Each structure stands twice: as C-alpha cells, then as structure tokens.
Amino acid sequence: MTSSSPAIELRGVTRRFLSPDGKSLTALRDFTMTVERGEFVAVVGPTGCGKSTTLNLVTGLFKPSGGEVRVMGQPVSGIDRRIGFAFQTDALFPWRNVLDNVVAGPLFRGRPRKEAYAEAEAWLARVGLKGFEKLHPHQLSGGMRKRVALAQTFINKPEILLMDEPFSALDVQTRAKMHEELLDLWGTNRASVVFVTHDLEEAIALADKVYVLTKGPATVKSVYKIDLPRPRKVADIRYDKDFIAISRRIWEDLKSEVQGAQAKAA
C-alpha cells in the first residue's frame, strides 16, 4: 500500500504561528500539494508568503495547526531519516573542515568511521572538491560552500529532497552551474524534490511541476506541468520558445500576487 503512495502529501494544511506578543499569525491556509515519487516540484510565490513553511512541515520541525502531512504514505512524526534539506543560508559547521562537514550525516547515523570517511571523500570528488578536504568553510567561495552543502545532503541518500532557495545568494554564473550539478546529482539519485524559490525561471528550468502560491497567508493558486524534455541544459533552456511561452503564462498568474504582496509591504 505505501509503496504506491505519493512521496509527499499535504492535505488542507493550515499553519499558524504565535508572535512574541501572543498574536496568532497564519502562514498557510488550506494548503494542498502532492509530490509523486521521483518528481521534481518547484514552489514559487511572493516573498514572505510562507513558502519555506511548507518545507518545515514536511521535515517535522513544524507541526501543522490543521490538516494532514504525509510522507511516503505515513503521517509525519518527528524528523524522517529519508529526508535531506538544502538551506538558503550557510548551514555548514564553520569549525569543521570540508571533509568533516560532509561526513557529519553518516557519523550521526552511526555508520563506522572508516566507511563514512571513504564515502565522504567520494562525494567530495563528485562535486569537484577533491583536494579541498582540509579547508574550512570560510576559506571557500560561495559556490564551493554550496557544493559542500550538496555533498553533505546527498551523502545520506535522501529519498526526499527539500530545498529552500538554496542558490539565491549565488551570482548568476555560479547559480547556472549549480543548477546543472543539481540536475546531474538528481538524475542518478531520483529523489522526490520540493524546490522553493522566488525565481520563476529557475523553477521552470528545473521542475516537472510548478506550484504558484498566493500572497500570505499562502494557499495554492495554480499548478503547472512543465513538459520540457529531459535531460535539460539549464543554461540554454531559457531561450527555448516553449520555455518562454510557459514562463509568460505563469508570470501572468504570479504577477498579481507579487504586486499585491508589494502593496501590502509598502
């Protein structure tokens, strides 16, 4: 039964926060989303609308105030070992060198040291950081730190990969390179991915399915299937005419929400 169930299901989920002065704030309302196994889903929406909240509900770090969150057919209870998470900010451990950062996951999970280190070295080689093992994160460029973070996440072989605007702090060229590397890694591991971003082009270039959220409190405004063929060349795809057509259609949809959110912020 569970083998055919979707990787992630959020059914009518509401999530409220209590502000420090005791007021209740709603981040998500009646939110429904399904991610099939091996599917790459992108979530776009205006800034501050509650996109990241969806990810934290799946990790089990947050609990839903209403509705249901299921992972692999089971209700979420605590942190699921099958989940990997890529953070927006730098979440590497600055006092550990590159190798010790990558090896953290397997060691936490009780793998024998020798095996874990051998695997970590193999992953560093895969993301092109052979020879940088002994450096500390502050000695690396932003792109290299992201690669370390990807290796740190992928070494646990996640079946579900949650990404919270992971490349938003990178410059344009590095970001394009990281897109290629991500699709390459994903191509071999075929995790189910939820990729949160505010960059529509990034979402379309990477994903099978794009969820557009309304301004906060967020709910699903519309869902688009992206039928662009794989494997995709992310650097070139943005000039593809199908890509441009899809991009224009989704932007029409997203535009009103973004403008609404900006009006509210101003």
Added chain:
Amino acid sequence: MDSTITIPLSASEAQIEAEARARQKSYWLRVYFWRSAILVALLGSWELAARQGWIDPFHYSMPSAIWARLIEWTTEGTSEGPLWYHLWVTMEESILGFLTGSVIGVIAGIALGRNQMASDVFALYIKLINSIPRVVLAPIFTVILGLGLASKVALSFIMVFFVVFSNAFQGVREADKAMIANARILGASNWQLTRFVIIPSAMSWIFASLHVSFGFAIIGAIVGEFVGARYGIGLLISVAKGSFDSAGMFAAILIVMAVALLAEYLMTYVEGRFASWKPQTSADAA
C-alpha cells in the same frame, strides 16, 4: 624624514612582501619604543618625586625601594616565611577556584541553555545570588570553611562561576538556528547536537569569559586571604599594611600583576589553538 616608499609598478610579489614586512617591523619597533618610554617616564618621575620629597616616600614608597623589597623577598624570604610558598598557596587557591568555577559554569550554562523550563525556573535564583556583591561572602566562607584553603577556593569559585555560566548560557542561546536544523535533519541525536553544534558555537563566548575570570579567581583568593589566612599573597599585603610597609604592599601587587598577565597570555595561546577554524583578516598589501 620622508616616510613614503615608492614601489615601481613592476615590483615582484617578493619585493612587495619584503616591503610589507619591513613596514610592519618598523611599526612594531615604534610601538615598543613608546611603550618603554612611557614606563621609564612614569617610574622615573615617581622615583624623582619621592627622592626630592615632593611626595612622602613613607606612604608612597618608590620604585627602587619596591625593587629592593622584591629582591629581599625572593632571596631571604618574607617575615612570614618564604615568598614562593605564599605565592604557591595563592595560586593553588586561584587555580582550584578557576577550574571548578569554569567547569561547573560551562556545564550549568549549557544545561540551562538547552532546557527552557529549567532556565525559567532557576533564572530567579541565579539573579538573586548574582546580585550579592561577591566580596561580602568572604567573611561567611571564612566562618563556615575555616582559615585554610577551602574558604578561598569557595570565594574564587563563586567569582568565576557566574561570569562563565552566563556566557556559556548566552552562547548556547545564540547558536545558529539553521545550523541546528541542519544537524537535526542530518540525523544528530540530542547529545550529538550538543557536542557537535552547540558547544563549538558557544566556545567563543566561553573563552571570552575565561579570559577575565582567571583574574577574578585571583581576586577571590586574595580577598579571602585578607579576611583571614595563615599564608598567601593577600596575607603578605595584610601584614605589610599592619606594619606600614608600603614597599611591601606594592611588591605584592607587582607579583599578582605578573601572575595575572602570565595567565592571560596562556589563555590567549590556548584560545588560538582552539579557534584555528576562524577567518583571519588579510592585511592591505600596498
């Protein structure tokens, strides 16, 4: 004197580095010159003022008399027995107070930092005890624990504990939220999270408190000795005061200064070894 150095555009890396080294060296030579100049001027004017009778050497003493007293103490011993023994007693009290205070402070800080409920419960009591000026506890400790080692260690401990505790607590609270979430999702248990993320990130806070707290440990020991003791630097100061021996008081202060400075350098060295992962700022090359 013209201090600008013109480097031709074609200067090699080695030349630029040599220039930078030379500039660095001359800068530090000047710093050392001014440091010693100020010391000589201060001591010189003190000595001069005392010898000319502008200040009363009986009350203010003078550098040469203090130096003579130090020599006398080190070679012939004090009226209360050998100097080294007194120094050793004070050090023993300070080190014991420092070690117990910082270890228990760190453990308590991390434990309460990780537990919201416990920290809210104990916050009141910690504030209450912390509001007592530490020095007034000295007579109580002397009455309860006697004239020996224990009363001074207790005072040293209480001086050190609160500083280290509050820094460790704050350090735990300031640990980066994304980093904690990352470790959790990577599979860290509670203990692994504390050991691999919380403690290392609280370390710079803890070291900041250890720097000042060895000084506090010495204060605790010496104040304890003032109030009642048979040995120690505090006793030497107290005896010197009783016999109007101002040179003796200054000599004892000098000894304490030397010890505290030494401890400070030691701490900086240890911290440097621990913090090798931290970014170093690179200097402007030209």
